[in-house]
Amino acid sequence: MSEGAAQQRHVPDAPAAATISCTLNGVAGDAGRHAFSWLLTMKYLHSFPILFILFGLTFGNASAQPSNARTQKVTEFGNIGADNEMAYLELLVKSLNESPNARGCIIGYSPQRFPPGLFLRKLYGYQNYLVNSRGIDPRRIIIVRGGIRDRITTELWLVPERVAVPTLGSEFTFTSSEPLRFDTAYPDCPSQVSITLEELDDHLRFYAEALRVHPNIRSRIIVYPGRRSNLRRAAEMALNTRRLLIRQYRIDAWRIMARARNRHRECSEIELWIVPAGTVSARATHNIGRQRTCN
Numbered sequence: 001m002s003e004g005a006a007q008q009r010h011v012p013d014a015p016a017a018a019t020i021s022c023t024l025n026g027v028a029g030d031a032g033r034h035a036f037s038w039l040l041t042m043k044y045l046h047s048f049p050i051l052f053i054l055f056g057l058t059f060g061n062a063s064a065q066p067s068n069a070r071t072q073k074v075t076e077f078g079n080i081g082a083d084n085e086m087a088y089l090e091l092l093v094k095s096l097n098e099s100p101n102a103r104g105c106i107i108g109y110s111p112q113r114f115p116p117g118l119f120l121r122k123l124y125g126y127q128n129y130l131v132n133s134r135g136i137d138p139r140r141i142i143i144v145r146g147g148i149r150d151r152i153t154t155e156l157w158l159v160p161e162r163v164a165v166p167t168l169g170s171e172f173t174f175t176s177s178e179p180l181r182f183d184t185a186y187p188d189c190p191s192q193v194s195i196t197l198e199e200l201d202d203h204l205r206f207y208a209e210a211l212r213v214h215p216n217i218r219s220r221i222i223v224y225p226g227r228r229s230n231l232r233r234a235a236e237m238a239l240n241t242r243r244l245l246i247r248q249y250r251i252d253a254w255r256i257m258a259r260a261r262n263r264h265r266e267c268s269e270i271e272l273w274i275v276p277a278g279t280v281s282a283r284a285t286h287n288i289g290r291q292r293t294c295n
Contacts, residue, residue: 002151002265008195014275017238019120022062027145034253040194044220046212052195053094055129059202069160069163070160070163071105071157071158071159071163071164071165071166072095072096072131072157072158073155073156073157074091074092074157074158075088075091075092075155075156076153076154076155076156077153077154078151078152078153078154079151079152081193082191082194082195082258083193084195085126086129086195086196088154088156089126089129089130089134089156089214090134091156092106092130092156092158093130093134093136095158096136096140096158099158099160101134101160101161102140102159102160102161102187103140103141103142103159103161104130104136104140104141104142104156104157104158104159105127105142105144105156105158105165105166106123106141106142106143106144106145106154106155106156106157107144107154107155107157107166107168108122108123108143108144108145108151108152108154108155108156108172109147109148109152109153109154109155110146110148110149110152110153111148111149111150111151111152112148114152115181115182115183115184116172116180116182116183116206116210117182117183117184117203117206117210118183118196119152119172119271120145121145121183121196121197121198121202121203121206122152122154122196122197123145123154124143124197124202124263125194125195125196125197126154127141127143128195128197129195129222133195142159142165144165144166144168145171145172146168146171147168147171147172147173148173157210177276177279178234178276179220179274179275179276179279180273180274180275181271181272181273182206182207182210182272182273182274183203183206183207183271184269184270184271184272185198185200185203185269185272185274186198186267186268187200187237187268187270188226188267188268188271189226189230189266189267190230195249200244200270201244201248202247203270203272204244204249204272205243205249207219207245207272208245208249208250208251210274211245211249211274212251214274216276216277217255217273217274217275217276217277218255218256218257218274218276218277219245219251219255219256219257219272219273219274219275220256220257220258220260220272220273220274220275221236221238221241221242221245221256221257221258221259221270221271221272221273222238222259222260222261222270222271222273223237223238223241223258223259223260223261223268223269223271224260224261224263224264224265224268224269224271225260225262225264225265225268226266226267226268226269227264227266227267228268229264229268231260231262233268234261234262234268235259235260237260237268237270238258238259238260238270239254239258241258241270242256242258242293243246251273
């Protein structure tokens with residue numbers, strides 16, 4: 001083979017070294033101007049991706065979330081039946097399945113005279129439905145107790161990862177200078193279809209929470225027998241409810257008064273009242289927010 005044929009092809013020299021220089025200048029007293037230089041030299045252009053990786057590791061936390069990531073309101077609904085509630089909640093399920101890193105936020109609002117316990121049982125009933133009936137990870141569901149609106153309203157939001165939940169115009173609280181019916185249980189008339197939490201323990205869980213948050217208020221439990229019950233059975237319900245508050249929820253016995261009244265209702269009713277110190281005991285009132293009839 002000739003020398004010319006054996007001659008290797010000329011390999012171009014590597015590109016000239018790329019240099020990035022960053023200079024910080026400052027003045028310190030009489031010393032005058034000082035300069036600090038940081039010099040980074042790379043021998044090959046294909047080394048630039050390394051620089052970008054290092055840059056991403058340094059500033060990734062600031063730019064990991066897309067700039068257009070924001071909460072999205074999926075839908076909202078009012079005080080509707082269970083079938084319609086489930087249909088609306090399916091829209092949130094669909095959004096969560098399409099965005100596996102996002103969270104679902106459920107915000108509830110209620111009118112001023114709507115029983116607080118019923119409001120909370122509805123709100124957390126939606127969470128229970130999503131977790132136990134639709135298989136959503138409970139860590140992906142956020143419950144937010146909103147404040148007062150002229151009608152009961154539930155908003156469903158999709159919240160991207162590392163994005164704050166929507167800001168509330170008002171937050172849930174209740175204050176009253178007179179007795180307030182917190183909730184009502186219907187032990188012998190369960191709903192045929194409902195995703196509202198309806199077990200007596202659910203009623204007492206939120207009721208006891210209110211009593212703990214407001215240590216100066218008293219508890220009044222008033223039970224009315226249903227048309228299929230009698231006064232003695234109503235008295236037993238009143239005493240058993242009181243015992244549960246004391247033993248299971250650690251409410252001081254002296255704060256709780258329980259009694260039965262011989263006024264028959266369509267269904268047996270256990271009314272849970274909160275009574276501010278210094279006010280008269282709760283009186284019989286009309287139902288607010290829900291009526292219940294026997295099936």
